[in-house]
Amino acid sequence: MRWSAGPPAKGYCRAIEAHRQAARPSLADPGIAEAVERQTAAMRALNRRAFPEPDFVPGDPPAPVEQVRLERTRRQAAPRRA
Template sequence: MERPTPPDGYRRAIEAHRQAAPPPRTDPDITAAVERQTAAMRELSRRAFPEPDVVHGT
C-alpha cells in the first residue's frame, strides 16, 4: 500500500519549520559524560553477561 504524496503546501510548511527551528543546543560536557556512562554500562554488561565461547562442531 503506497502512501499518498503530501501536498506542496504541506512540504513547504515542514521545510520552513525546519529552517526556522533553532538548532539543538548540546553541552560538550554533558555529551562527554553520557559517552563515559554508556561505555561504563557496556563494560558492566559485558562482565555480567559474558559471551559464551563458541565451539564449532565438526
C-alpha cells in the same frame, strides 16, 4: 487509498522546511553529551564483562534440561572439592 511513491506535495515540503527553520537549536552542552557517551560506553563494557555471552556453536542442538542441571551442579561442587 493507495500512496504513490512519487515526490511529496510542494506544500508538504514547505511545511517541513518551515518547521526545520523554526526548531530551536539544542541547548545541551557538547561537553556533557560527550561525557554521557563515554559513561554509556564504560557501562556497556562493564556489563559485557559482568555478564559475558555464553559460547554458542551454530548448528549445535540445545542441551537437554537434565544435562544442563548436572553441569551446573558439577560447577557448584568444584570449589568445595578444591
